[in-house]
Amino acid sequence: MVVGSPNGFATAWHNTGLFWVETLRAVGRHPLVVLGCAAVPAAERAYLLLETKPIPRWRLTLLEAILTLWRILLCVGLVWVAVAPDRWRLLQLSFSGNAEAQLALQRIGANLGNHLHAVLWELAIFAVTFLLLNYLLVVASRGLARRGALREARHRKAFVSVLRNLVLAPLALIYLVELLQLRVY
Numbered sequence: 001m002v003v004g005s006p007n008g009f010a011t012a013w014h015n016t017g018l019f020w021v022e023t024l025r026a027v028g029r030h031p032l033v034v035l036g037c038a039a040v041p042a043a044e045r046a047y048l049l050l051e052t053k054p055i056p057r058w059r060l061t062l063l064e065a066i067l068t069l070w071r072i073l074l075c076v077g078l079v080w081v082a083v084a085p086d087r088w089r090l091l092q093l094s095f096s097g098n099a100e101a102q103l104a105l106q107r108i109g110a111n112l113g114n115h116l117h118a119v120l121w122e123l124a125i126f127a128v129t130f131l132l133l134n135y136l137l138v139v140a141s142r143g144l145a146r147r148g149a150l151r152e153a154r155h156r157k158a159f160v161s162v163l164r165n166l167v168l169a170p171l172a173l174i175y176l177v178e179l180l181q182l183r184v185y
Contacts, residue, residue, distance in 0.1 A: 008117065008118065008121070009121050011115075011118045011121075012118045012119075012121030012122045012124075012125060013121075013125065015118065015122055015179075016122060016125045016126070016129075018178075019122075019175055019178045019179055020175070022082075022178045022181075023082070023171060023174045023175045023178055026081050026082045026084075026174050026178070027081070027170070027171070027174065029081065030081045033077055033078075033080075033081050034077075034078065034081055034170045034174075035166070036077075037070075037073060037074040037077040037078060037170065038074065038165055038166045038167075038169060038170045039166070040066075040067070040070045041067055041070060041071060041074065041165045041169070042161070042162040042163075042165035042166045043162075044063055044066070044067050044070075045158070045161040045162065045165055046158045046161065046162050047063075048060075048063070049154055049157050049158040049161055050154060050155070050158050074169070074170070074173070075173060078170055078173045078174050078177065079173075079177050081174060082173075082174040082177035082178055082181070083177065083181065087181060108180070119179075122179060123179075126172075126175060126176070126179070130168060130171075130172055133167070133168060133171075134164065134168060137160050137163045137164065137167070137168070138160055140163075141156045141159050141160045141163075142156070144156075144159070
């Protein structure tokens with residue numbers, strides 16, 4: 001962390017750079033896990049958006065249940081990807097028993113409370129960054145539409161949805177895990 005103003009924008013900006021470096025390292029260490037975890041929600045959304053026939057209610061409910069279970073797997077998988085092996089051992093030790101888990105959660109809460117101003121700035125930077133990334137995906141789909149690759153609106157919508165599920169969702173989750181890791185250790 002930046003010394004001097006532990007709760008200011010400068011600290012949040014510095015930490016954001018660290019979060020991005022660690023996020024990209026995590027993706028670089030396990031790109032197939034990240035892609036595999038994100039592929040099912042992306043494919044399911046594309047299917048729902050591109051399907052022209054009405055989908056029966058029971059089938060839609062089943063798809064949503066499968067997607068919910070897969071998103072749980074996505075969270076577990078991406079937390080595993082984001083946490084380096086040495087930190088994973090520390091995390092296991094911190095949360096191995098009831099008393100240890102309570103103490104670890106208290107330390108996280110105290111750290112977040114002590115640095116709330118910086119955490120709020122970090123979350124604001126996170127939100128703006130991912131809104132800009134989302135906007136870039138929409139602009140890319142519009143560019144492809146102008147070139148004739150995505151003529152129909154539902155194809156553009158499906159393309160953006162797939163990219164959000166393949167790129168934004170995993171990056172956002174790993175980034176948030178990195179943000180919390182800074183507060184734990």
